[in-house]
Amino acid sequence: xxNLTQRWAEGFMVEHPEISVQVTGGGSGTGIASLINGxxxxxxxxxxxxxxxxxxxxxxxxxxxxxxxxxxxxxVIVNPNNNIDSISIALLKKxxxxxxxxxxxxxxxDANIVLYGRENSSGTYEYFRQSILGxxxxxxxxxxxxxxxxxxxxxxxxxAVSKDKYGIGFGGVGYFALRNDIKVVSIKIxxxxxxxxxxxxxxxxxxxxREGVYPLSRYLYSYTNGIPKENEKLYIDFILSAKGQKIVxxxxxxxxxxxxxx
Amino acid sequence: MKKYHSSYAKKRTxxxxxxxxxxxxxxxxxxxxxxxxxxxxxxxLFKEAISAxxxxxxxxxxxxxxxxxxxxxxxxxxxxxxxxxxxxxxxxTIISSFLGIILGVYLxxxxxxxxxxxxxxxxxxxxxxxxxxxxxxxLAVGSTFFQELFNTGTRLNALLAAFGLSIILIPTISSLxxxxxxxxxxxxxxASYSLGINKFSTIRNVVIPAAISGVSAGxxxxxxxxxxxxxxxxxxSGNAAELTLNLLHSVRTITATIAGELGEVAYGxxxxxxxxxxxxxLLIITFVINLISELIIARMRKKLKKMN
Numbered sequence: 001x002x003n004l005t006q007r008w009a010e011g012f013m014v015e016h017p018e019i020s021v022q023v024t025g026g027g028s029g030t031g032i033a034s035l036i037n038g039x040x041x042x043x044x045x046x047x048x049x050x051x052x053x054x055x056x057x058x059x060x061x062x063x064x065x066x067x068x069x070x071x072x073x074x075x076v077i078v079n080p081n082n083n084i085d086s087i088s089i090a091l092l093k094k095x096x097x098x099x100x101x102x103x104x105x106x107x108x109x110d111a112n113i114v115l116y117g118r119e120n121s122s123g124t125y126e127y128f129r130q131s132i133l134g135x136x137x138x139x140x141x142x143x144x145x146x147x148x149x150x151x152x153x154x155x156x157x158x159x160a161v162s163k164d165k166y167g168i169g170f171g172g173v174g175y176f177a178l179r180n181d182i183k184v185v186s187i188k189i190x191x192x193x194x195x196x197x198x199x200x201x202x203x204x205x206x207x208x209x210r211e212g213v214y215p216l217s218r219y220l221y222s223y224t225n226g227i228p229k230e231n232e233k234l235y236i237d238f239i240l241s242a243k244g245q246k247i248v249x250x251x252x253x254x255x256x257x258x259x260x261x262x
Numbered sequence: 263m264k265k266y267h268s269s270y271a272k273k274r275t276x277x278x279x280x281x282x283x284x285x286x287x288x289x290x291x292x293x294x295x296x297x298x299x300x301x302x303x304x305x306x307l308f309k310e311a312i313s314a315x316x317x318x319x320x321x322x323x324x325x326x327x328x329x330x331x332x333x334x335x336x337x338x339x340x341x342x343x344x345x346x347x348x349x350x351x352x353x354x355t356i357i358s359s360f361l362g363i364i365l366g367v368y369l370x371x372x373x374x375x376x377x378x379x380x381x382x383x384x385x386x387x388x389x390x391x392x393x394x395x396x397x398x399x400x401l402a403v404g405s406t407f408f409q410e411l412f413n414t415g416t417r418l419n420a421l422l423a424a425f426g427l428s429i430i431l432i433p434t435i436s437s438l439x440x441x442x443x444x445x446x447x448x449x450x451x452x453a454s455y456s457l458g459i460n461k462f463s464t465i466r467n468v469v470i471p472a473a474i475s476g477v478s479a480g481x482x483x484x485x486x487x488x489x490x491x492x493x494x495x496x497x498x499s500g501n502a503a504e505l506t507l508n509l510l511h512s513v514r515t516i517t518a519t520i521a522g523e524l525g526e527v528a529y530g531x532x533x534x535x536x537x538x539x540x541x542x543x544l545l546i547i548t549f550v551i552n553l554i555s556e557l558i559i560a561r562m563r564k565k566l567k568k569m570n
C-alpha cells in the first residue's frame with residue numbers, strides 16, 4: 001500500500017503545491033505506531049485496527065477515525081503447469097487448514113501441496129484467515145498449518161509459485177494480473193455457482209470485484225487522529241475524488257466508485 | 263633572547279598539553295558513548311522482554327511448541343523457532359568448518375606468498391558481501407538449482423539457508439584458522455621436520471593440535487554468526503514455524519521471525535512484546551557463544567606464549 005500512498009501524495013501535491021506530504025513505509029504496525037506517537041497525521045493500513053490498538057491509542061490521547069479509501073481483490077494462484085482452473089471456497093479452506101495436503105484428490109497428481117502465505121501480522125494473512133478458514137465449532141479462528149511458508153510480500157509469493165509446480169498462494173490481485181508465469185484460479189462460492197475469475201485477459205475485472213460477484217476482496221483504510229482537519233481533510237477528499245480513485249486503478253487496486261469522470 | 267625562548271617553549275608545552283588532554287578526553291568520550299549506547303540498547307531490550315514475561319508468562323514461551331502469536335488462542339513458543347535456528351546454523355557451521363579449515367590451513371601452511379596475496383583479498387571481499395545480496399542469489403538462483411539437484415518437495419528449506427549461511431561463515435572460519443596456525447611458533451614445525459616428518463604429517467600431528475583451541479574458537483564464532491544472521495535465512499528458509507528435524511523442510515529462525523513480523527505487528531500487543539523477548543533470548547545466546555570463543559582464544563594465546 002506504500003506505493004499507492006506515494007502516488008496519492010504526488011498527485012495531491014500537484015493540486016496543492018503549498019502543502020507538502022511525506023510518505024514513510026514499514027507496515028501497518030509502523031503506521032499505527034506513528035499515528036499514536038504523533039509523528040504522522042495519517043496512517044494508511046491494509047486492515048482494520050484491532051481493539052487492542054484502538055485501546056492503546058485512546059490511552060495515549062489519540063482517537064483513530066477510520067476512512068475507507070480503496071478496495072483490493074484477493075486472488076489465489078497456482079503454477080501454470082497445474083491443470084486446475086477453478087476452486088471452491090470449501091476446498092480452499094480444506095487446503096489452507098491442512099486438511100487436504102495432497103494434490104491427488106484435486107487434480108490426480110500425487111504430490112504434496114506446498115502452501116505459500118504471508119507473515120502472520122500482515123493484513124492479507126488476517127483477511128484470508130477470516131474469510132476462508134473461518135471459525136471452528138467453539139467459535140475460535142482456525143489457524144493456518146505450521147508448514148505454510150511465510151514470504152515477505154505478495155511479489156515473492158508470485159515468484160515462488162511461478163517456480164514451484166505444486167505450490168499455491170494468495171495475495172492482492174494487482175500483483176498477479178499481468179504475469180503469465182502464474183495462473184490466477186477462478187473461485188466458486190459453492191459447488192452450484194459459476195466459477196468467477198478476478199482477472200479476464202490479463203486485466204483485472206474491476207466490476208466483478210467491486211460488486212462482490214468475485215467473493216474475495218477487502219477494503220484499504222486511512223486513519224486520522226480525530227475528525228480530519230484542514231490539510232488532512234483536503235488530502236482525504238483528494239483520495240476519494242475521481243482523481244484519487246483513478247490513481248487507485250492505475251496501481252491495480254480497485255476504485256471505490258464505478259465511473260471515474262475526470 | 264634566552265628568556266624569550268623559554269617562555270615560548272613554556273607556552274608551547276602548555277598549549278600542546280591542553281590539546282593532548284582535549285584529544286584524550288574526546289577519544290575517551292567516544293569510547294564511553296559506544297559503551298553507553300550498548301547498555302541502553304540492552305536495558306531497552308530487557309525492559310520490553312520483562313513486559314512480555316509479566317504479560318504472557320515465561321512458561322508460555324517454552325510449552326505448546328507452536329508459534330501462533332496472532333491466533334485466537336495465541337501460542338508464543340520459542341521452541342520451533344529455536345529448532346529452525348539450530349537446523350540452519352548447525353549444518354552451515356559443519357559445511358563451512360570443513361571448507362574454512364582447509365582454506366585456512368592452505369593459506370597459512372601451504373600457499374606461497376604470491377598465491378596468498380591473490381587469494382586473501384578475494385576471501386575478504388566475500389566476507390564483506392552484503393548478506394541481502396547472498397540471500398537474493400540463493401533465492402533467485404540457488405533455490406531452483408538445489409531443488410533440481412536434490413529433488414526436494416519444498417523449494418525453500420533449512421538446507422538451502424544453511425548453504426547460504428556457509429558463504430558468510432567460510433571467510434570467518436578460514437581467517438581465524440589461519441591466524442591460529444600462524445600463532446604456532448616455528449620451532450615446533452622445525453623440530454618436527456628435523457625428526458624427518460613430512461609437511462602433511464607435521465600439519466596434521468603438530469601444527470593443528472597446537473592451534474586446536476584457536477581453530478575451535480573460530481568455529482564457535484562462526485556458529486554465533488550463523489545464529490544471528492537474518493537476511494539470508496529470511497529469504498531462503500521459507501519461514502514455516504514447523505517443529506521438524508528434516509533439513510529439507512521449511513523452517514523459521516528467531517532472527518527471521520523478528521525481521522518478518524516486527525514491521526506489521528499490532529503496536530503494544532503481547533505479540534509485540536513477545537518479539538522483544540525472543541530477541542533478548544537470542545542476544546543472551548550469542549553473548550554466551552562469543553564469550554566462550556573469546557575465553558578459548560585467550561587461553562590459547564597464553565599457552566603458546568609459554569611454548570615460545
